[in-house]
Amino acid sequence: MILKSLPKLSLVFSSINNSRYLANATQRFISSRRTTTIITTPTSRVVKIRVKTPVPIRSMSTSPILPQTASEITAEDQVQQVKLLTSTDDHYGGVIVELDQPMDSTTFVSILRASIIHWKQLGKKGVWIKxxxxxxxxxxxxxxxxxxxHHAEPxxxxxxxxIPESPNTIPPNATHxxxxxxxxxxxKHEVLVVRENSGLFQGTGVWKFPTGVVDQGEDIYVxxxxxxxxxxxxxxxFLEVLxxxxxxxxxxxxxDLFFLCMLRPLSSDIQMQNSEIEDAQWMPFVExxxxxxxxxxxxxxxxxxxCLAKIDGRYSGYAPISTSSNFSEQQYYLYVNAGDLKRSNS
Known part of the structure; x- marks a missing residue:
């Protein structure tokens, strides 16, 4: 009831003038209050955000306050329900949002602004939206x-x-x-070489090693x-990174990082990739x-x-050794000079 929000009164207002005074005083008191926006997150948490707009109230009657009139004047209980974007915390004080459900731009901006206010109150820094x-x-x-x-994928x-006014520390997109x-x-000391029918070597007649780009999530040796x-x-x-x-x-x-790798052939028959390769053959290394x-x-x-030093046994490259990490169950490969390491440990 609204009377609970007013100072306790010890007088009984029985005249019309007195009840008009009480009504006006009540209106002034409620109009001075500020609203609270209740933001509900997808996990049903409630977040309060102060809003400076005065609470709209109904004009009060000049007749004495009746129980039903008082129950209608509940402006300070009025709230605005606003959704937040679903997010997960990253490891550096920021949040990650993966959008999926379609929505119109106006609705999205409203939810986005409320979410940023919420994240700011939580002390979050970077916001990533996928x-x-x-x-x-x-x-x-x-x-x-x-x-x-930041970056784009297919x-x-x-x-x-x-979010904060401090210098931005969001890492840049992949650089290499x-x-x-x-x-x-x-x-026979013959090296496997190819001629490309596209790219920089197209039409040059140059024989070169097979080359390519490492796919996402693929190890170098693979x-x-x-x-x-x-x-x-x-x-x-695969033998070594030379x-x-x-x-x-x-x-x-x-x-660009380019790794020269040494491999041992397990077969000799050549079946050319016609889409990228003009020709392929085994060629004497000196040629x-x-x-x-x-x-x-x-x-x-x-x-x-x-390559020649490696063939003559005068050079050691780096072989992959399977290792684990404290932060993941995934296997990682450390490329080391396995020969020298073995001799050193022995």
Missing amino acids: LPIHLVSLAEALVKEGFWY KYLMLVYW RVGIGSFVMNE AAVREVKEETGVDSE AFRQSHNSFFEKS YAAQPFIQKSDILKYMNDI
Whole structure:
């Protein structure tokens, strides 16, 4: 009842003038109150946010307050129900939102703003919103609310937002692409080489090692074996990483890590990949190394020297050793100089 919110009165108002005074005093008291917006989260938690708009109240009658009149004047109990975006906490004080249900832009912005207020009250920092391709129409609304693109994949767009006024510490998008080159030599000292019918080497006549890009979630040694099989049809066994090279601005302003890998052939018959490969063959290593293009390239000449040193037993590369982590049950591979490590431990 509204009388519970008023100071206790010790007088009985029996005249019309007195009841008009009481009604006016009650109205002034209620109008001065502020509303509270109750935000309900998907987990049924209740979050209170103060709103500065005065509570609308009904005009009060000049007649004495009756029980039914008092029950109608419950302005301070009025609340506004607002939904929040479902989110999970990341490991760095931020939240991750994976949108799925379609909604119009106006409704989405209302829910988004309430969610940001809620996250700010919780002291959250970065906001990651994963926008699936079927909700791409909401991208413009997010950008207008201060979000920016972080990265894109075939089925989603990731946008981010920084809540506090402190410097933004959201990490940038992936900076490197990982590639491999496979040095495969048989017992005759013949190396497996290919000619490409696309890319930088198209039409040059240059013979080169099978190369490719490591897929997402794929280990380097697996990618090396896969690329050899895809391009030439030859089965092989991974031995070592012989060396690696880093370059910059190589692919859409990204840097590139290229790993030179040594593999042992398990078969010899060549079945060419016609979509990417113009030709493939086993070629004597000295003939491969004598190509004018390779002789003019410092990095390729170094790679050849490394391969020859490995063949002669004067060089040790890095073999993958399966390891575990304290933070995941997934297996990881540490590439180490296994020979020297074994001798050192013995």
